[in-house]
Amino acid sequence: MKIALPSRENRIDDHFGHCEYFTVFTVDKDNKNIISEEKISSPEGCGCKSNIAQTLSDIGVTIMLAGNMGAGAVRVLNNAGIEVVRGCSGDLKTVALKWLEGIISDSGDSCDHHECHN
Structure with a gap:
């Protein structure tokens, strides 16, 4: 399984559409380890x-x-077969591992305008 995170300086970038890069972790789902x-x-x-x-x-x-x-970005990602989990913040590996442990779930919050930075 592969997980992507919009990234800036090894942390979740709060704004998907303008992130510095995407970090992609390959995960051994059975053991829940980043490989x-x-x-x-x-x-x-x-x-x-x-x-x-x-x-x-x-x-x-x-x-x-x-x-x-x-919402537009969520729709585009969903149409590409990518599930979106919003409301994440912090260190990339920590966020990914918490999601794998079931600690993080989708907040359901969407930006309603292009300049949203909340």
Whole structure:
């Protein structure tokens, strides 16, 4: 299983569409261990209008752990087969491991405008 996180300086970037890069963890789901990590360059401009959802899907990402994200981006990721978990913050590995433990779930909160940074 592969998990992607919008990233900036090894932390969740609060705004998916303008993150510095995406960190992708490959996880041994049976043991819930991170077995590898890679960085994917973020496209220029708005993430939901780029091909990042398909790019991540093509490499096997099925989960996006994110801070804030607009409804359009959620829809684009869902259409690419990627489940979105919003409301995440903090250190990338810590967030991923907490999600694997079942401690983190989707907040359901969406940005309702392009400049949302809450």
